[in-house]
Amino acid sequence: MKSAKRAKLRAHGWAVGSAKEFLKLSNAEAALVELRLALSRSLxxxxxxxxxxxVELARQLKSSQSRVAKMEAGDxxxxxxxxxxxxFAVGAKPRDLARTIGQLEDRVAV
Amino acid sequence: MKSAKRAKLRAHGWAVGSAKEFLKLSNAEAALVELRLALSRSLxxxxxxxxxxxVELARQLKSSQSRVAKMEAGDxxxxxxxxxxxxFAVGAKPRDLARTIGQLEDRVAV
DNA sequence: TGCCTATATGTCGGATATGACATATACTGC
DNA sequence: GCAGTATATGTCATATCCGACATATAGGCA
Structure with a gap:
């Protein structure tokens, strides 16, 4: 949506976009869950x-085995x-992250 | 490092890889800071x-103006x-994130 | 079977992040 | 100068996360 159009809608407050906003928020949540899972798998x-x-990985990360397990489970x-x-701590580069994230489907309904 | 080689080193504990590990950790921290900044700029x-x-963005995010300011400042x-x-909440897709992150330089010295 | 190693799950105290509020600073147009 | 608007900064109570520990489950092997 362009700023001109939005400026017109702005005065109406949340009522105008509520359904759309709701979808966006739930999509956002879904995307976040998927992102977490994708990173889990990477790790x-x-x-x-x-x-x-x-246990060994946990030592490298200065964390604990249980937290590593939860990380990998997408807890x-x-x-x-x-x-x-x-x-990052195990040597992944931004590029690697980008590749992982880019492979997620774009499910956002706009 | 391949797993066979690593397996040999494992027994020696943290002393062997300490300097390297230190670099990795500080690099990881730097990468995280840059990532935060890149996302800030995107927002x-x-x-x-x-x-x-x-203020308007804060309302969309169910947050506050001050937090938005801090987000954008990379606080x-x-x-x-x-x-x-x-x-995600404003409609960014995984692809968009991937593009942003991929543009970061790979500064990791391994 | 019992023992060993790896992974998973539950819980908890302390640490960190969050939204909210107050306040400060900056830039308009009057 | 002074409103009005936008953004920045400081603080705080609460919410959430984290590492750690205990314990459970699962598989291999003697």
């Missing part, structure tokens, strides 16, 4: 390909922050 | 291009999580 793939156990108690930090 | 760009004020109190969630 597990990296670990197994390097022949490490969760909701794990933030995208932690996943990204972990991937 | 501000999106907002200004849509002719919204921080350390703002997590990557929140930035990503916000971008």
């Amino acid at each position: 597990r793939t990296w670990r197994t390909e390097h022949g490490l156990s969760q 909701p108690s794990v933030s995208v922050d932690l996943l990204v930090r972990s991937l | 501000r760009t999106w907002r200004t291009e849509h002719g919204l004020s921080q 350390p109190s703002v997590s990557v999580d929140l930035l990503v969630r916000s971008l």
Whole structure:
């Protein structure tokens, strides 16, 4: 939506866009979940390909085996922050992240 | 490093890889900071291009003007999580994130 | 079977992030 | 100068996350 059009709608407040906004928010949530899962898979793939156990990886990350397990399981108690930090910590480059994220489908209904 | 080689080194514990690990960790931190900044810029760009004020964006995100300001400033109190969630919430697609992240330089010295 | 290793799950105290509010700064047009 | 608007900064109570620990489950092997 262009700014001119939006400027006209703005005065009407949330009532105008509520349904659309609702969809956007739930889509956003779905996208976040998928992102978390994609990063989870990346981390597990990296670990197994390097022949490490969760305990060993945890030591590298200065974390614990249980948290590594939760990271790899996409547990909701794990933030995208932690996943990204972990991937960087094991040597992943921004490019690698970009590739992983870019492979997610674009499900956003606008 | 391949898993066979690593397996040999494993027994020696942290002493072997400490310097390398240190570099990796600080690189990881730097990468995270850059990522935060890149996402910050994306968010501000999106907002200004849509002719919204921080207050209006905050309402969309169910957040506050001050937090939006901090997001856009790359404030350390703002997590990557929140930035990503916000971008998704305004309709960004995984592809858009991927493009933003991919543009970061790969500074990791391995 | 019992033992060992790897992974998963539940919980908890302390740490960090969040929204909200107050306030400050900056830039308009009057 | 002074309103009005937009953005920045500081603080705080609450919410959420994190590492750690305990414990459970699963598979291999003697």
